Amino acid sequence: LEEVANLVERPTALRGSFEEKYLSLPREVLIGVMRKHQRYFPVENAQGNLLPYFIAVRNGNEEHLDIVTDGNEHVIRARFADADYFYRADVQKPLEAYLPRLGTLTFQEKLGSMLDKNERVAGLVGEIGELLGLPGADLEIARRAAHLAKADLATQMVVEMTSLQGVMGRYYALQGGESEAVAQAIFEHWLPRGAGDILPESAPGVVLALTDRLDSLVGLFAAGLAPTASADPFALRRAALGVVQIVLGRDLDLDLSEAVRRVAASQPIPAGEDTQRDVVDFIIGRLDVWLHEQGWPHDVIDAVLAEQGQNPACALQGVQELLAWVKREDWPLILDNYARCVRITRAEKQTYVVDPARFVEDSERDLFAAYQQAAGKLNPGSNVDAFLRAFEPMVPVIQIFFDKVLVNAEEQDIRQNRLGLLQAIASLARGRADLSRLAGF
Secondary structure (H helix, E strand, O other): OHHHHHHOOOEEEEEEEOOHHHHHOOHHHHHHHHHHHOOOEEEEOOOOOEEEEEEEEEEOOOOOHHHHHHHHHHHHHHHHHHHHHHHHHHOOOOHHHHHHHHHHOEEEOOOEEHHHHHHHHHHHHHHHHHHOOOOHHHHHHHHHHHHHOOHHHHOHHHHHOHHHOOHHHHHHHHHOOOOHHHHHHHHHOOOOOOOOOOOOOOHHHHHHHHHHHHHHHHHHHHOOOOOOOOOOOOOHHHHHHHHHHHHHHOOOOOOHHHHHHHHHOOOOOOOOHHHHHHHHHHHHHHHHHHHHHOOOOHHHHHHHHHHHOOOHHHHHHHHHHHHHHHOOOOHHHHHHHHHHHHHOOOOOOOOOOOOHHHOOOHHHHHHHHHHHHHHHOOOOOOOHHHHHHHHHHHHHHHHHHHHHOOOOOOOHHHHHHHHHHHHHHHHHHOOOOOHHHOOOO
16 A cells, blocks of 8 residues: 555545456465555455456546556456466365475585585484474474475466465465465565565474574585675574564473574584574574663663573563562662672682581571572472572671671681682572673673
8 A cells, every 4th residue: 555655645535346257266376466566456355356347546636537447457457367277287186296396406515506505404303393392293293384385486376476385375275285384384484575464373383484594594604605795695683583583472491502502513514513503692682682672771782682592482581580580679779789799709610619617607507508509499499489499598798798798708618618608699690680781790
């Protein structure tokens, strides 16, 4: 609508028609032809079914509108006739029969053809599915869908209208006798196609979509084709954002570092630790941008991503939880007491082991007991809120400790034991948030 409004200076709408037989074509084909090629508006009935009409907008008055309408009808009928021919020609063969032709389509010189990529993703989908805990039945669906995922790129309809990739794959898969679940996963692996698009719904579709994007990111980074400030020919920013959107939208517990490591092992060219780190950092960068777009405070985002960026869903939860604490009236007191433990130990290059037998003051023993109690409340899955709830009771104990104890005692073993205790307290936030990045630390 916005495009058409800016194409005409004196708009006059007209209604054209076409033969009802073309309504047997897939809905997306008809709408795609009308919208993309002709800038027409499709017409539906109250039930949402397409009618054999379209609305076009002429730049001019109503003079000779019947002639203009007739001309537009001739054009759309020719377009639909072509689409009908492509569709009927495509369905003469099962979708799987188009796979060999993918070998003639280059994905990237160092990474092989689209067939190579398709087979690589099909081999990887089990690895990523296992990482996400995909049940066996869903895993089999994902594997079958991965085998056929890119096949529609070789069909006449998609060659003519690339925006229908995945859409036609779903139709042709169903025509060829594939299950609804497999056909849906083929379609969903292209999602999201851009900002504001829908996300894959089915578990096989989610796994396949993630695997395909991770394969592109790792392979192209390994080939030296990481995006620059002025160029991103393989749309890797969109691919990375797609990973972020899917993981957050479906609340998936996915360790990006492990996923990237598994994908890297299947690449036809070396994708070492530096490349893997660059890919993970790149995805975290997209996550950072997304979080800022949602309006979360910069320092809160920075603090959580520093420790949890490799797991976007946990990072989002951490940002939400940390912000709730930062808004509390007593937050400055909580942060200051944690900061005292960090600041006094930050310069130490060695981590000291705490030996309770070396405690001299009761306040040391009390702080160690409070630390043990807090540590006992945490597990590897604990996020920011769990950590701060465990830490909060330690605040008055920490205050008494610093009031009564000289941390940097002259005796080396006593000094190191006290530093070790404070290091242990500071480490409780590890893997959850780097509070030193917060304002007021």
